Amino acid sequence: MNRRKTFDKINIALDLTSLLDVIFIVLMVVMCSSHNNVNEMAEVQSELEEARSTIEMYEAHEDDIENLSERVVFLTIRADFDAEDPTHRTVKIMTGDDLKGAEEIDITAEDEDVKYSEIKDKVSSVLAGVTRTDGDVPETIPVWVTLSDENILYRDWMYFDEMLGELKDSYPNLYVYDRLMEQ
Numbered sequence: 001m002n003r004r005k006t007f008d009k010i011n012i013a014l015d016l017t018s019l020l021d022v023i024f025i026v027l028m029v030v031m032c033s034s035h036n037n038v039n040e041m042a043e044v045q046s047e048l049e050e051a052r053s054t055i056e057m058y059e060a061h062e063d064d065i066e067n068l069s070e071r072v073v074f075l076t077i078r079a080d081f082d083a084e085d086p087t088h089r090t091v092k093i094m095t096g097d098d099l100k101g102a103e104e105i106d107i108t109a110e111d112e113d114v115k116y117s118e119i120k121d122k123v124s125s126v127l128a129g130v131t132r133t134d135g136d137v138p139e140t141i142p143v144w145v146t147l148s149d150e151n152i153l154y155r156d157w158m159y160f161d162e163m164l165g166e167l168k169d170s171y172p173n174l175y176v177y178d179r180l181m182e183q
Helices: 017-060 062-068 113-127 154-170
Strands: 073-080 089-096 103-107 131-134 137-140 144-150 174-177
Touching: 073 113, 073 154, 089 113, 089 137, 103 113, 103 137, 113 144, 113 154, 113 174
Parallel strands: 073 144, 144 174
Antiparallel strands: 073 089, 089 103, 131 137
């Protein structure tokens, strides 16, 4: 017994307007997002080109940068204080890029004047000892001093500012940069 269902042929009219609206909206979203991706890609491409040109510039001057330490002495003075005990401060004096060889000087309220004098003597000794002989003529090498003022007490900054001002008068090869002076 085969039973077969017989369907009456009914005329069904499907309204596709809402489906077309949804498809159109999805198409617009896809097209807009791809347009944004193209803009982002163009921005990334321009940044990449800029980075490549910067690398090329550094590579062209690589020998100069490596030999810069023979032409200029870099001296960094960094003073930090303990937030729990601001009477105890640590001053690091770094020459060149030798961060491990940084000389540390601990300053307390009792020995502040002695330690300040010691720091001034150390900076003066660096300034006095930077000459190079090209042939028979000794040449004074410029010294670029950076005062790191990220975590410094105002009284220490005032002392270093005064000290470096005095040393500038004695040593014409001294150049100072710190952010507080530049502002």
